[in-house]
Amino acid sequence: MASSTVENYLKHILLLSETADGLVPMGALATSLDVVPGTATTMVKALADEGLVAHRPRQGVRLTPEGRQVALTVLRKHRLVETFLVNVLKMDWAEVHAEAEQLEHAISDAVLNRLDALLGHPTTDPHGDPIPSRLGKMDSQVYATLATCVLDRPLRIVRVTDQSEEFLQFAEQNGLRPGARLRVVDRNLAAGLVNLRPPTGDPIPLSLAAAGRILVAPGK
Amino acid sequence: MASSTVENYLKHILLLSETADGLVPMGALATSLDVVPGTATTMVKALADEGLVAHRPRQGVRLTPEGRQVALTVLRKHRLVETFLVNVLKMDWAEVHAEAEQLEHAISDAVLNRLDALLGHPTTDPHGDPIPSRLGKMDSQVYATLATCVLDRPLRIVRVTDQSEEFLQFAEQNGLRPGARLRVVDRNLAAGLVNLRPPTGDPIPLSLAAAGRILVAPGK
DNA sequence: CGCGCTATTTTGATTAGTCAAAATAAATCT
DNA sequence: AGATTTATTTTGACTAATCAAAATAGCGCG
Known part of the structure; x- marks a missing residue:
């Protein structure tokens, strides 16, 4: 072990x-x-x-292939645990990362698979991070970010790649979670700023650095 | 920590x-x-x-009082985790002890309390072991065992104090779990044997040693 | 009372994981 | 090319937890 x-x-x-x-x-x-x-x-x-x-x-x-297998299993545990903590225990998505850091090393494969079944074999966790399958396959699709995508087109957030509590709390507050729809109205490289337009409500300004951690796909 | x-x-x-x-x-x-x-x-x-x-x-x-508080919290985590594994994940009560030995050190107080709420604030785990309260109170009632109780009276199993997989599997098979009703028909000190009568089915013979690990109360 | 048995404590070593700081290799910049 | 900066590796030391085996304390018993 x-x-x-x-x-x-x-x-x-x-x-x-x-x-x-x-x-x-x-x-x-x-x-x-x-x-x-x-x-x-x-x-x-x-x-x-x-x-x-x-x-x-x-x-x-x-x-190595063996090391990769171990790593993928740990990652699978981490992300399934996060999903459990949010979907079942109704914890805040900002706090579950730290919890999962501990639990990922403590849960057995037996528990892992029960959890997977209970959750309905999810393929992404609450942040949109892909969950490796039991066999070690993981979706590795490449997405644009809010810092690089086209302007003024309808988008759908697919993933938020930042684990820090502060950022996640901010994102939550502004409805920036996987599935949310929005557009990038403009981008100011000099000021390092991006302006987002959610379907309703005020525009949201965001630093380029932060925008780079939100992955999006064209959204209908 | x-x-x-x-x-x-x-x-x-x-x-x-x-x-x-x-x-x-x-x-x-x-x-x-x-x-x-x-x-x-x-x-x-x-x-x-x-x-x-x-x-x-x-x-x-x-x-010391401080040490006791830490120990009670660990025990609370252990037993709530066991309860979760059996009641929610539907795992076998024989295998959950080993799992809980790991998890008891990995779950935070926040997760602990969510679990407690999800389970409806149980006071005993699947083996009948009392779960310490958040404040460190734990039921410490003394019960008779199948090796010491009166003969030929209706009884109710309240607790099975043996963590070994083999014993728990055997107990499960014979319906010897908390809540089950039965009588002790006789006891042979020389042979070290006890004979149990469940409400239906064949009598169950048991060693005195094993009988001593099943706690009972008078059952209506 | 002293002798020996048993439980406990001490002593010296070992392993996993870590840091601080010195040594080395590689890359970069005149 | 030679000098300087930067990344990496080495070395020596430390902590937590453990074991094996020797030393010690208490106890009961003749």
Whole structure:
């Protein structure tokens, strides 16, 4: 059995390798795990000995197929737990991430599958993040963000990729959750601002950085 | 925050002090936690430094009020989780103990209270074990067991105090769960046997040791 | 009273995971 | 190319939790 520390390393490598080209630099991994770089190096070498990752010294680390499988299972637990906490226990979507960080290492595969059935085999969690299937398949479709999409067309929010409580609370307040419809009325690169128009109510101003964390698709 | 190791020590001390007279001997604690005695001594001294237990060298250990509060919360989490796993996820009562051993250290107070509400504030778990209240009150009524109760009177099972999967599976199979009605038809001390009569079906023979782990009350 | 048994405590080592700080390699910039 | 900056790795040390085995304390018993 992998310790929760090992599970966390693998999960973070998986998440970071979505952005980078598959090779995750040590610095990024260390930052993401909130450890000093030396710790990450040491640990990654141990993971490599166990066959869970491939380490290219001075370049970065990538998951082996076995490591990827472990990471996907952890991610599946995390996202199913979040879905449970919001849909069944009616918790606020801003607070469930921290909870799931703990629970993802404590629930067995048996509980996982019961939970999955209870929730009706969901494919995304409350933030719109895709839930890996039991076999490790995960939707990896690429979406535009509010910082990059076309202006003045009807859009549908598909995902909010920010785990911080503050941002999620703000998003909630302004109806910025998966499924919501809106348009981007304009974008000011110099000021780093985006203006959103929800179907009803006042326009919403947003920083470009924040806008980049909201993924959208063309919405009818 | 107490580590799961610390939580486990406190929980085991709490459970063992119900049987003994409050002072738990190191040997019993070590056995219960499945560590060698020296480890228990070392750890208990550390817990004493933190004010969670009082250690009487060479005699035993007891919880301080603070330690007791932590232990009761852990126990509350354990038993509410078991109840959730059986009542909501429909898992088998024989397998939930092992699951709860992990989850009891991973769920926050926020989740705990949501679960409590979802379950309707239960006072016992699926095995009949009392669930400590949010304030740390726990029913500690003393019951007779099938090894000690009167013969040939209607009884009601209130609690099954054995966590092993094998025993619980056997009990399940024979309808020996909390709420079930039965009588003890006879008891053979020499052979170490007890014979039970359920309302319908064949009599059930049981060892005295096993009978001692089923608590009963007079049943109408 | 002293002897030996048993439970407990001590001592010295080990493992997983971490940090601080020094050493090294690679990349960048004149 | 040579010098400087930046990322990574190495080294040495630390903490929490554990075990094995030796030392000790208490107890009961002859």
